[in-house]
Amino acid sequence: MWQQEITDDLDLLVSVLPPKLAASLKRMNREQDLLEVVLDLGRLPEARFTDQEAVLDDSEVTEEEIEYVVSRIGDFGEDNRAGIERTLHRISAIRNRKGKIVGLTCRVGRAVYGTIDIIRDIVESGKSILLLGRPGVGKTTMLREVARVLGDVKRVVIVDTSNEIAGDGDIPHPAIGKARRMQVATPALQHEVMIEAVENHMPEVIVIDEIGRELEAMAARTIAERGVQLVATAHGNTLDNLIMNPTLADLVGGIQAVTLSDEEARRRGTQKTVLERRAPPTFDVVVEIQDFYHLAVRHDVAEAVDAILRGRELPVELRYRDESGEVHMEKALLPKEGREPSALEPGVAEPLAPLRVYPYGVNQNYLDRASEELGLPVEVVKRLGQADIMLTLKSYYQKRPQAIVDAERRGVPVYVLRSNTLRQIKSSLAEVFGVEKRVDPFALALQETQEAIREVLAGARSVELSPQNAYIRRRQHEMAREA
CATH class of the missing domain: 3.40.50 (Rossmann fold)
Structure with a gap:
């Protein structure tokens, strides 16, 4: 059975929990599967694992227990996130209307070495890469490993808005290797720090977690125009989601409505007003992370966006890792609702008319x-x-x-x-x-x-x-x- 090297410093996260909750968590003996611990005022404390949720104690969470955790971690920023120094764990707060903390999500941060072997050829090609996937699927973990691997051979700068890539505190976590980390005072200034990184520190690669605002999308395009390799994550599960998101569509070229001539509309077999890509994409490759062992790669983002806008099914490259750790690749059409992915079989193309x-x-x-x-x-x-x-x-x-x-x-x-x-x-x-x-x-x-x-x-x-x-x-x- 193939295994990855994992560093999670889980004892440090458990140590900030109230003693009875920490003891309950240890008794479960499922540390490797733990995703997060949720503490909501007046509700039962929960531990969320990869396959289930479990109640840690029969008594409801009190204000004292929430204060116990808050007093043992770093300060919360404007994004209501804090951390534990020299670890990758993230603690997020829920506040009431008066600003008082009434809920905590204590998320486990892990450095998983070897996660990018499945896309190492793409990472080392010099192309800009955008990682997509649902929350908790491993986007930031893969991003951290990309920074570590490229940091050995290139000048890598990480724009770490929430200290989630390199951890809390002034000294970055060893998981990023030789890459340098720039912290961001407030999330609203992320785009400015992105530009500052290029202008001041001569990076060959910039790594960014969570591009979520229009200004950040514009900054990413500016960086790409300067010939710097970008590796980033964005909100969205698939390329289709990104295209339909007006805030982030510019990352893949943006879309606009155009009016075709009668002849062109007949040639395409479409209506006269259609959606088309507005500009070249900021990113060359999109990687859709489906789960920890499966992902879909779109090597030509421009062609993929054009195909989606024209309603065509374009094959993608599916990559997956088996139990022995071997990586497999195959061309397939992404599954639509109600059917499985279908591998492409070679066929004979129809002859083109002169x-x-x-x-x-x-x-x-x-x-x-x-x-x-x-x-x-x-x-x-x-x-x-x-x-x-x-x-x-x-x-x-x-x-x-x-x-x-x-x-x-x-x-x-x-x-x-x-x-x-x-x-x-x-x-x-x-x-x-x-x-x-x-x-x-x-x-x-x-x-x-x-x-x-x-x-x-x-x-x-x-x-x-x-x-x-x-x-x-x-x-x-x-x-x-x-x-």
């Missing part, structure tokens, strides 16, 4: 090469009357020449490219054929960068590149410096 393209100002050699590399049936035509679509450049479209006016009058869809590059043409063809998933965005972005570098070396003053995520932008900067 597309007649009328290029206006577009490099025909690039067009031929793009269709060949993508394996798409594209036929270049010489006359507009024979075309299914027109492909042109932004500079031509803005001047409104007669050919473009004629195309719009005839109802021929006009696709506008930002630049006359192979990468732009491939992206446009992939969109027209609805085969975005066949295109490797990383390879295309690097190809576009190489073409831009050649143009600049040939004398061009500047070349505008397509918007990309933080990881790709970092590689583009490296290529530009090496050139």
